[in-house]
Amino acid sequence: MHRSPFLLALVSAAFCTIGHGALPALKIGEDRRHIVTSEGKPFFLLGDTAWELFHRLTREETELYLKNRADKGFNTVLAVALAEFEFGKPNAYGELPLEDNDPTKPRDAYFQHVDWVVDKAASMGLYTALLPTWGDKWNKKWGKGPEIFTPENAATYCEWLARRYKDKPIIWVLGGDRPVENDTHRAIIRAMAAGLKKGDGGTHLITYHPKGGSNSSDYWPDEPWLDFHMFQSGHSHRAKPNYDMNAKNLALPALKPTLDGEPCYEDHPVRSLMKNGKPTEWFGDLDVRRAAWWSVLSGACGHVYGTHSIWQFHDLEKRTQQTDARTPWRQALDLPGAAQMGVMKKFVEGLDWTKLRRDDSFVYSSKGGSAPENKVMAAVAEDGSFAVVYVPGDFKIEIAPQATKLKIEPAQIANRFFSASTGRGISAKMHTGAIWSYEPGFNKEDTNRDWLLVLKRKAPVTSTSVEKTKEK
Incomplete structure (x- = not known):
């Protein structure tokens, strides 16, 4: 009897799903301003952006990365199932995520590696903030795409994904650095959210990662599926007033937690200071500290840090660089800003924050x-x-x-x-x-x-x- 790849992957998910041990479920606190664990303990989300984690690293490299971040005090890593760059190339084990770029035909061999990464992260005390797809797959505003999502297949794919990770320590992140520009885009994102809710029974939090300089509340000021707001203060200018973006979210009638999901990345060119298309200055550890403390003290429920070489796992022996990366990712692991984020988290958690x-x-x-x-x-x-x-x-x-x-x-x-x-x-x-x-x-x-x-x-x-x- 013929079985579709979608059904085979769904059956496989039932056998590979395991509990996540000591990591408790997360929910929104009663004050509607913070994330808490299932036991009601405040959870200060300290995330690190590792967008290409599933797609580019071997398991040995993944373990090196995860251990480094756990040792520095991070409790969350952000990664994308359907990556932006080299989407048509297989992962480190020769596997592509979809058959014929069809979201209703996810390939189990690819997602078995994602399973391993999520479980390994959990074993080190790290939640995975998982993007079902990067935004160019539903709005190729820029980049290579391809656009492959419709409201119908978006719901199917996200339901399958959520069933697979129903019992894992996941935070769902929709969006992926692209704007919502029309009714079709809006329908696709809502279908994704509905698929996630149906697949895991609403057991995981959902947020939205917008394009640079914008805010999830620009598109979803009071969307019932969105549990907390995320904005991207971005990489354009030094001293971007991300506290104003928090203020906007905290003034909404439908109060929800808020955080800066993509502030200036350490070792990223300052885009406003480019000359003739070339970088002249890069963000340093003071820039990322300032963004973090501004955001946290202006009401954020946590913070997300990023290093320009790590989100793409920059390695010239394996691939070309993206957007002016200059430091090999293994070296970038120990840029000073990352450890300083752990200092901030420990400091904040020592207060009745x-x-x-x-x-x-x-x-x-x-x-x-x-x-x-x-x-x-x-x-x-x-x-x-x-x-x-x-x-x-x-x-x-x-x-x-x-x-x-x-x-x-x-x-x-x-x-x-x-x-x-x-x-x-x-x-x-x-x-x-x-x-x-x-x-x-x-x-x-x-x-x-x-x-x-x-x-x-x-x-x-x-x-x-x-x-x-x-x-x-």
């Missing part, structure tokens, strides 16, 4: 006037119990205490100062009169000079603490 709400109105700085790169970002806990201030350079800030929402008497506030790149404490000069002023005290050898100020209540003096002080 889900209470934080953006409030930078009480912080002032004369540094650089209105220069966008010197924007100071601050957040105060809803209950007024603490505040966090990020300062993107080695300069003094001033705080108007009467303007803060801190519910702590000035004499009871403990000031703590930290390096934003290392998380280690630093010294500072401070004055706490009518206006509070703070100036960091970096050492000469400190090359990274952006810093953090944490304001919180002093620990109460107890007999135990007094005795410990006497012992010292």
